[in-house]
Amino acid sequence: MQNLLELTAPTLAKFFEHIGEKPASVKMRAKQTLKWLHQSQVGDFSEMTDIAKTTRETLARHAEIRDLNAIKDSTASDGTRKWLFDVGTSAVDAVFIPEDDRGTLCISSQAGCALDCAFCSTGKQGFNRNLSTAEIIGQLRYANRALKADQGIVGRTPDGVQPITNVVMMGMGEPLANVDAVIPALELMLDDNAYGLSRRRVTVSTSGMVPQIDELSQRCPVALAVSLHAPNDALRDVLVPINKRYPIKELLAACNRYLAHAPRDFITFEYVMLDGVNDQPEHADQLIKIARQVPSKLNLIPFNPFPNSEFNKSPRERILAFQRRLSDAGIVTTIRKTRGDAIDAACGQLAGQIKDRTRRTIAIKPARASIDATSAQATNRSE
Numbered sequence: 001m002q003n004l005l006e007l008t009a010p011t012l013a014k015f016f017e018h019i020g021e022k023p024a025s026v027k028m029r030a031k032q033t034l035k036w037l038h039q040s041q042v043g044d045f046s047e048m049t050d051i052a053k054t055t056r057e058t059l060a061r062h063a064e065i066r067d068l069n070a071i072k073d074s075t076a077s078d079g080t081r082k083w084l085f086d087v088g089t090s091a092v093d094a095v096f097i098p099e100d101d102r103g104t105l106c107i108s109s110q111a112g113c114a115l116d117c118a119f120c121s122t123g124k125q126g127f128n129r130n131l132s133t134a135e136i137i138g139q140l141r142y143a144n145r146a147l148k149a150d151q152g153i154v155g156r157t158p159d160g161v162q163p164i165t166n167v168v169m170m171g172m173g174e175p176l177a178n179v180d181a182v183i184p185a186l187e188l189m190l191d192d193n194a195y196g197l198s199r200r201r202v203t204v205s206t207s208g209m210v211p212q213i214d215e216l217s218q219r220c221p222v223a224l225a226v227s228l229h230a231p232n233d234a235l236r237d238v239l240v241p242i243n244k245r246y247p248i249k250e251l252l253a254a255c256n257r258y259l260a261h262a263p264r265d266f267i268t269f270e271y272v273m274l275d276g277v278n279d280q281p282e283h284a285d286q287l288i289k290i291a292r293q294v295p296s297k298l299n300l301i302p303f304n305p306f307p308n309s310e311f312n313k314s315p316r317e318r319i320l321a322f323q324r325r326l327s328d329a330g331i332v333t334t335i336r337k338t339r340g341d342a343i344d345a346a347c348g349q350l351a352g353q354i355k356d357r358t359r360r361t362i363a364i365k366p367a368r369a370s371i372d373a374t375s376a377q378a379t380n381r382s383e
Helices: 009-018 023-039 053-062 121-125 133-150 175-190 210-219 233-239 248-259 281-291 316-328 368-380
Strands: 069-075 081-086 091-099 102-106 110-112 127-130 166-169 202-206 223-227 267-273 296-302 333-335
Touching (some): 009 023, 023 133, 069 133, 091 133, 102 133, 166 175, 175 202, 202 210, 223 248, 296 316, 316 333
Parallel strands (some): 102 166, 166 202, 296 333
Antiparallel strands (some): 081 091, 110 127
């Protein structure tokens, strides 16, 4: 049975042709079906009332609408809401962050992650598998439907706007390691017959997979965020190991190439603040040199501790001093507000209390001595 949540407009039109719909009407059927699935979030073909009954009966024989199953739904005192979804062999998170002028959903692209970033709790699960397009877009569909149900709304909101206005692919996993499933999901987010989001309101975050950054720029350019977290190769090799394959110089070149296609005229660099590791004045000075090579904005992220982590959050005063040093150099720098930490929904905490399903016995975190050594060597490496 074909899960229709897996299909974009072109592939849905091909599916209708495959099940016997007249070629002249397949595009119209695809358009109608996308609206029912992603704008009204229906769960049964019988609800698609502007589609002929015979076509609905054919759909019921050949297709299904297979939603994600939320096994946990938590809401923090600040309104942040986290859903834990069962994906068969594991579980993944999506987090809704309400603000006065927007509603942002942070979604996952993989169950677990293979990139072993030293300070991220998700990496403790190891890598389980890639999510399908249906599982990625299903997080957005589920969250919109749940939020509307809380408001007593059926179908679209009265003004035609869904509760979720922004999507960030910053949840579990590396989106660009699953690019063939992520890009169709992005296309659905942007499709006016599905979610109709602006390219500026959809952000993909990557740890720095250079070939896939180039691929994204050609196939479906949206806003891009790069998880930088270190201002030199020596330290980044330890904190973000993919840097050994794609060092900072190559990453910055890819960012500049991406900007030729991007909906925004800057790249966001994300930088988690780790006490005594990457938060010193010399690190800020190295970061200034990086930021001057790419039109960019910097987002400083206070580290969110998790069990058995060897890292500590930089003191607030040091984060503010770090920000001032960057701002005084003319670099636009913000500090991310911590949201949802009480329900393990803050940045770097996804998977919170989930059991390590990979049964990994070797910690992926580098030894403190290794971090100290790379910090000492940093000035001897090119930025």
